[in-house]
Structure formats: structure tokens, C-alpha cells
Amino acid sequence: MLSLSLKKTSEYALRAMTVLALGAGDSASNARTLSEKTGVPIPYLSKIMARLVEAGLVSSAKGHGGGFQLGRSARLISYLDILNVMGYNFESRRCVFGWAACRNDRPCPMHHSWSQANDNFVAWARETTLASLRQESSALPL
Secondary structure, three states: OOOOOOOHHHHHHHHHHHHHHHOOOOOOEOHHHHHHHHOOOHHHHHHHHHHHHHOOOEEEEOOOOOEEEEOOOHHHOEHHHHHHHOOOOOOOOOOOOOOOOOEOOEOOOOHHHHHHHHHHHHHHHHHOEOOHHHHHOOOOOO
């Protein structure tokens, strides 16, 4: 199985958005609850959530009953949206062999298959929305 390497910030953002999506329609999740459910330390989570709020993927409210909720329907938030906000570089074509000049006209032995895997990941991230989580995770506790 191909193991994708996401930066911790991207992984944590996906966790937080997953928890919010699975709780969509419920009351807002405060930072402490979100931290407990995701395993993300509150200071780190706060920075991530601020970026997601700024991008409009999350809305926030202060005070009693406040917290975080999805900023729009889960059907309208793709994994690509989340990863873009977190600065994931889909155009990065780091060579698996570490070659500086690995490209289509001078490929390493894995260039074409690795590029295809990256392209497939980008297509999946673009097409898959948070709404799909409700179908996949209906039996999982969060």
C-alpha cells in the first residue's frame, strides 16, 4: 500500500474537519472537545482552526454554546480544499530516487508510476468531500 506523507498540520486539519463533519447539525464543538476527539494539542489546533475559519471552511462563535462548525455544507468541502488551506503542495514532484533533474524528459525508474500515483491522489482529493464521511464512518465512534 502506498503511504502518503502529509505534514502534521494537514493531517490535523483533516482530523478536525472530519470531527466537525460527522457532528454537522449538532451543536458547535469547542476547542477542548475538538482537541480531545482529534488528539491535537489545543495551541496547535487553535492555529489550524484560525486558518480554516479565515478560508471560510469553518465558522466560529465565542461564548457559551460557541465553538466551531463547518462553514458550509459538507458536500461543498473537498479534501483538496482543506489541504490547500494548509499549504499542501500538490505540484511538488520530489523524485523518489532523490534526483534533482527527474522529469518527464529525464525520468528516474519510478517517475511515471509515482507521477500517476500523485495525480490519482489529487483527483481523489478534489472529488471526495466531507459528506462521504457519513457513509464511511456511520459505525465509528467519535
